[in-house]
Amino acid sequence: MSGVPTILIEHSTLFREGLGKLLARTGFIVTATVASADEIDGEISPEPELMILGTGESDSGLEKNIRRLRERFPNSRLVVLADQYNSDQVHTAFRMSARGYLMKTINCSTLIKSLELVMLGESIFPSAILTRMADEHGLDIEIEDEIAVEEPPILHSSRSLSAREMQILQCLVRGQSNKMIARNLDIVEATVKVHIKAILRKIHVQNRTQAAIWAVNRLDPPPAILDGHSAMDAHGSAFKLTRVHMAP
Incomplete structure (x- = not known):
């Protein structure tokens, strides 16, 4: 891409x-x-x-x-x-x-x-806007959970990743599921899971989304699609995402 x-x-x-x-x-x-x-x-x-x-x-x-x-x-x-x-x-x-x-x-x-x-x-x-919108319009915005995606301090680089792990990391950036990654790389899904666990450990992040964001900041090509819904305070360099549900 x-x-x-x-x-x-x-x-x-x-x-x-x-x-x-x-x-x-x-x-x-x-x-x-x-x-x-x-x-x-x-x-x-x-x-x-x-x-x-x-x-x-x-x-x-x-x-x-x-x-x-x-x-x-x-x-x-x-x-x-x-x-x-x-x-x-x-x-x-x-x-x-x-x-x-x-x-x-x-x-x-x-x-x-x-x-x-x-x-x-x-x-x-922006979370502040969602809050004001809820107050002004009487909307029901339910906070389901919070995802901290502020980039953690990482002292190492992508050089600690193997060639296969780099391939899989780029697949995560493109939003591919384990099944899609396995099919594209011609490996079994269980192997994909093992590689993802190794990637998370090596770059010191907690989940696939954080791994993809880590890659966006360090690797090419740019990001593609990954499912999710959130609100954020878009002021400054730190990002804190909050999953929300808005009733109609």
Whole structure:
């Protein structure tokens, strides 16, 4: 995997160009930039794995744009970038299965980290916004458990991993199950489990998600898909994810 095909939907040409140049230095490959979902015309190849949708505080077309994008690219992950907090927009984005709602004031490194986590399967919403949204709209947000994914201090490098372990680690980054890894590498599933345990021990992490995030920060290629749902405080370099359930 050479990069994550990405499309940008944002009314500001300047913002689109700036974000496109920022993403060009990362593992996200911008394949199309448009002002609105209505402007997407013809085939886009490769089909985007990530869609970044910009919106303003008074943007009344957010739901329409999300719906059009969902119809066109049902398997792509969607992140909303907002000018400023709007509880109605957060609710709309969450309800329509967007994978993130972030402020345009976010710093560059945190934005990239957030997008990487989205591609690892996390749904990234600032926890403070979810709390305010629950208070303002009387929504039921139930915290199920917390996943600490702040990167632990690691004194060693990937050189301690074998070639096979490196292969399997890259498969984890792409979100593959043990069965998929076994089939792709032509080994039995039990062997995959043994290698994963060794990887976790060598890089001093607790689970597959932490291992994938560790790899994102150190290895190429960039991340792909891993299932999960969470909210996060997207301010600063440390990430604490909280699994949540929102009642309709």
